[in-house]
Every structure is written in structure tokens, then in C-alpha cells.
Amino acid sequence: HTPPHTQTQPQSTPPKALPPKSKTLLTIQNLAQARTHRRTHQNELRAAQAGLDSSERDIMGFKRAIQVFRDNVDKDEVVCEKGDARIRVFVRKRPLNYREQGISTLFDTLTPTKTTLHLHEPKTRMDLTKTIETHSFAFDGVFDEFVGNRGVYERTVLGMVKSMFDGGRGTVFAYGQTGSGKTHTVFGNGEDTIGLYEYACRDIFQHYTTHPDSHSLSLHICFFEIYSGQAYDLLSSRTRVHLLEDAHGMVRIQGLKEIPVTTLKHLLDLVKMGTNTRTTGSTEANPDSSRSHAVFQIRLRKNHKVIGKFSVVDLAGSERGVERGNVGKRERFEGAEINKSLLALKECIRALYRSRSSQSMKQHIPFRASKLTQILRDSFVGARSQTVMIATVSPGSNSVDHSLNTLRYADRVKELRRKGGGGG
Ligand code: ADP
Ligand code: MG
Numbered sequence: 001h002t003p004p005h006t007q008t009q010p011q012s013t014p015p016k017a018l019p020p021k022s023k024t025l026l027t028i029q030n031l032a033q034a035r036t037h038r039r040t041h042q043n044e045l046r047a048a049q050a051g052l053d054s055s056e057r058d059i060m061g062f063k064r065a066i067q068v069f070r071d072n073v074d075k076d077e078v079v080c081e082k083g084d085a086r087i088r089v090f091v092r093k094r095p096l097n098y099r100e101q102g103i104s105t106l107f108d109t110l111t112p113t114k115t116t117l118h119l120h121e122p123k124t125r126m127d128l129t130k131t132i133e134t135h136s137f138a139f140d141g142v143f144d145e146f147v148g149n150r151g152v153y154e155r156t157v158l159g160m161v162k163s164m165f166d167g168g169r170g171t172v173f174a175y176g177q178t179g180s181g182k183t184h185t186v187f188g189n190g191e192d193t194i195g196l197y198e199y200a201c202r203d204i205f206q207h208y209t210t211h212p213d214s215h216s217l218s219l220h221i222c223f224f225e226i227y228s229g230q231a232y233d234l235l236s237s238r239t240r241v242h243l244l245e246d247a248h249g250m251v252r253i254q255g256l257k258e259i260p261v262t263t264l265k266h267l268l269d270l271v272k273m274g275t276n277t278r279t280t281g282s283t284e285a286n287p288d289s290s291r292s293h294a295v296f297q298i299r300l301r302k303n304h305k306v307i308g309k310f311s312v313v314d315l316a317g318s319e320r321g322v323e324r325g326n327v328g329k330r331e332r333f334e335g336a337e338i339n340k341s342l343l344a345l346k347e348c349i350r351a352l353y354r355s356r357s358s359q360s361m362k363q364h365i366p367f368r369a370s371k372l373t374q375i376l377r378d379s380f381v382g383a384r385s386q387t388v389m390i391a392t393v394s395p396g397s398n399s400v401d402h403s404l405n406t407l408r409y410a411d412r413v414k415e416l417r418r419k420g421g422g423g424g
Contacts, residue, residue: 055105061130062122062397063107069120069134070111079115079138079416083357087349088140089414090156091117091391091407094181095145100396108395110403112144115416117393119407121400137407138416145395152185153199156388161203164300164308165211169385171311171376172196173345175410176392177402178290178317185390186314187275187294197296197312198268204298204310205264213302220258220299221267223274227292228337229371233257234274234294243371251374258299271296290317291334293341293372311379318342318409319402342409344369349387349413352380389413 093110100106111118117139120132143152160170174182188195208219223234224241231253232238241255261267274296278289293315300308316338347366355363365380367373379385391410393403 058124058130059105059107062120062132065130065132066107066109066111066120069118069132073111073113073118075113077113077116079140083414083416084353086356086386087353087414088156088387089389089391089410089416090141090143090152091137091139091393091410092143092147092152092181092185093117093145093393093395094184096395105397107397109397109400110393110395112142115139115142117142117407119393119400119403121404122397135404135407137411139391139410140414140416149185149188149193149195150199152390153196156390157196157200158203160310160386160388161200161207163384163386164204164310165207167307167384169309169311169379169382170388171313171379171385172388172390173313173315174390174392175315175318175342176406177319177394177399180392180394180399180402180406182314182392183289185392186312187271187296190275195312197271200310200312201264201267201298204300205267208300216303218260218301218304219262219267220260220301221270221297222256222258222299223271223294223296224253224256225278225292225294226341226372226375228334231256231371231375232292234277235259235270238277243375245374249368249374250377251371253375267298289314291338292316295375309379311376313376315342315345318406341370341372344373346409346413348373348380349389352387353414 091112093112096106096108109120109122111120115138117137119135119137121135123131123133125131141155143155157170157172160168160172162168164170172186174186176182183189184193184195186195186197188198204219208214208217211217221235225232225234225238231241231243233241233256235257239255241253244252244254246252259270261270278292278294293313295314296312298310299306344366347369351363351365355365367377367380373380380387389410391406393399393406395403
């Protein structure tokens with residue numbers, strides 16, 4: 001701020017010995033100065049408030065439009081499933097967190113119904129009024145912010161766990177933007193909320209210990225990470241393990257630890273250790289967890305032969321692949337690898353779904369397009385395999401673009417259609 005102009009002495013007259021300013025004059029000058037300061041400050045405040053008011057008015061406009069939609073939406077709308085039920089796609093909306101709730105300009109843009117998720121994209125009309133554009137996507141199931149991990153488990157993975165003892169292979173993928181709840185869903189929050197993998201393992205051990213053939217059965221786990229096309233063993237201090245590809249495009253991971261587990265506690269301790277290995281210290285050699293895919297597998301062996309398998313995959317943040325900006329060579333390579341593997345995954349599940357649903361000629365499944373899909377190949381193929389994808393989305397208005405990308409990705413896997421309406 002420029003100080004108020006209080007100089008009264010003309011500049012042109014040469015400075016003589018001025019009489020000392022009287023106390024009264026100083027007081028008057030100070031008062032004037034203070035008043036000018038106060039006025040400037042008030043003007044600034046008024047301008048700021050005017051700005052705030054208009055943005056708050058905008059937010060109100062968006063929220064009102066969303067509320068009108070919610071008041072009229074069919075909450076029980078259910079999409080009829082006709083295709084192959086061994087491939088299912090779900091979407092999960094996480095709640096706005098404590099921090100997000102404190103941001104006055106942030107609002108919830110997602111309206112879940114039983115099998116449709118509506119995303120409201122804020123738009124400004126030509127006349128500057130505020131409106132929303134709603135994109136609707138149908139899935140096998142939608143979890144709103146009030147469904148806990150137990151509820152998600154029961155509807156997605158429980159059936160796979162049972163079939164594991166009849167030779168079944170089940171795989172669950174968590175796909176979504178970083179911070180949308182992938183790890184929370186599959187591995188829990190490390191505190192009071194346990195993940196899908198733990199619910200599954202509890203039930204697997206329950207079946208295992210009470211099984212009539214339990215003397216000939218054994219359980220084994222592996223836990224590894226795929227980062228930039230390389231694999232790292234999370235049960236062995238993150239040592240790099242080598243991927244070996246045979247002539248048929250099958251990939252084996254040489255040197256990967258497969259640890260036999262006889263108690264649930266032993267298993268949980270090992271995974272906890274692996275999860276810590278995954279999240280502690282982010283360096284060039286050990287990237288943060290949003291940049292790698294984590295794969296946990298539990299195998300059921302009967303007299304050493306694998307008869308059942310269950311896999312959990314916590315995918316790399318989906319924004320990595322599409323993110324642009326001022327990034328280095330390594331990040332670009334990394335982003336390209338993530339992009340490649342997520343696209344390959346989508347195309348594989350999609351092709352598998354189509355070939356199973358149409359009963360037609362065997363369709364080509366493009367497993368070879370990425371290391372991730374090559375490694376997981378045996379979990380997809382075969383009559384007894386089941387695949388679940390859980391797409392996680394953040395509800396905040398600052399995540400609309402990422403959420404839209406996630407919903408489009410998940411939608412492409414099966415392309416379920418709502419009654420009387422398309423998606424997106
Ligand atoms: P991601 O693995 O996709 O990057 P996280 O699972 O780490 O995201 O989730 C980010 C934060 O949001 C974590 O603090 C997590 O506990 C919280 N969170 C995610 N999903 C939920 C949910 N459904 N309910 C409550 N908190 C959640
Ligand atoms: Mg995570």
C-alpha cells in the first residue's frame with residue numbers, strides 16, 4: 001500500500017530549519033493516515049467479498065441442479081444382466097473426506113443408484129447461468145459412500161472364495177485415480193478398516209481348516225509389485241525378480257517367493273510386512289505406491305498341484321497414464337508403461353467378456369500387450385475363472401475429469417446399457 005499523502009510542506013522551498021511539529025498536528029496526521037488505511041482495507045474486503053459471493057452463488061447453482069436431479073432419480077433402477085456373469089464390473093464412490101468437507105467451493109458430484117452412477121459435470125451456459133451435465137453409467141453394481149468394505153466383499157469376492165475350493169480362479173482389480181480408494185478397498189486403511197483381501201483370506205482359512213481333505217491341501221502366498229514392466233518381490237524386501245517369457249507368451253516370475261502359510265495370522269503378518277515395504281520410502285528405485293501395480297495371490301494346492309487361486313490387484317493410479325505436463329524422461333516412460341498396461345487390461349477383459357457372452361468363435365485375447373496381463377493370464381482364461389473390477393471414484397467437484405475417465409474405462413469393459421438410456 002502507498003502511504004497516505006500527508007506532506008504539507010511545498011517541496012520547492014529550500015528546507016529551512018522547520019519548527020518542530022506540534023503534537024496536535026502529528027496526531028491529526030496519524031489519524032488521517034489510519035483512516036486512509038482503514039478505507040483501503042475496507043474497499044479490498046468489499047471487492048473480495050463480492051468475488052466470494054459470486055463463486056458461492058455458482059456453487060449454490062450447481063448444488064441446486066444436482067439436488068433437483070436427485071429428487072427425481074429412480075433410486076432403485078436395476079440394469080438387467082445378460083452377458084457372462086464371470087466378469088463383473090462395480091463402481092465404488094468414496095465419501096468426501098474431512099478436508100474436502102471444509103472446502104466451501106467443493107461439492108459432491110456423484111449420485112449412485114443401485115446399478116447406475118450419475119456424474120454431474122458443472123457447466124456454465126452462454127448466459128453465464130450455472131448448470132450441470134449429467135453422465136450416467138451402468139454397472140453390475142454401484143457402492144455408495146455408506147457401504148463398507150464388508151458389504152463390498154460380500155457382493156464382489158465372497159463367491160470367488162467359495163469356488164476356489166472347486167478349482168476356481170478369481171481375480172479382483174481395483175482401478176481408479178490416486179486417492180479414490182483402491183488401496184482402502186483391497187488392502188484396508190492400515191488402521192480400523194480391513195480390506196477385501198483380508199475378508200477373503202479369513203474365509204479361505206475357514207474353508208481350509210474345516211475341509212474334509214485338509215491334510216492334502218496347502219495354502220501359499222505371493223505378493224509382488226509391477227513397476228515399469230519389472231517385477232519386485234514384496235515378500236523379499238522388494239528384490240527384483242525376473243520375468244521369463246516362453247514361446248507361447250506365458251510369463252513366469254523366476255525367483256518369486258511363494259510362502260506356505262498355515263495360519264491366518266502368519267499370512268496377515270507377511271502381507272502387512274509387504275505392504276509396509278511397498279509404502280515406505282519413495283525413491284527412484286522404490287516408487288510411491290500410486291505408480292506401481294501390487295499383486296497379492298493365494299494359491300490352494302492339493303498334493304502340490306495348484307487347484308485354486310485368488311488374486312487381488314491394486315492397480316497404479318489411472319491418472320498416471322493420461323497425465324501431461326512438465327515431467328522428466330523417467331516419468332514419461334513410467335506413465336507410458338502404466339497407460340499401456342491399463343489399456344491392455346481393459347482390452348483383455350473386454351475381449352474375454354465378448355467371447356464368452358457371444359458363444360461365437362474364440363476371440364483373440366491380447367494378453368501379450370503388457371507384462372501385467374501376461375503375468376495374470378492364467379487367472380483370466382479357463383472356464384472356472386472369474387474376474388471382478390472395482391472402479392473407485394472420488395466424489396469431489398475437483399475430480400470430475402478423472403472420475404469421468406474412470407467411469408468411461410470401466411464402462412468399456414462390459415458396456416452395460418441402462419433401460420431407455422445409454423451411458424456417458
Ligand atoms: P488410492 O489407493 O486409490 O490412491 P486410498 O485407498 O489410499 O486411495 O484412499 C485415499 C484416502 O481416502 C485414504 O485415507 C482412505 O482411507 C480414504 N478412503 C478411501 N475410500 C474410502 C471409503 N470408501 N471410506 C472411507 N475412507 C476412504
Ligand atoms: Mg493406493
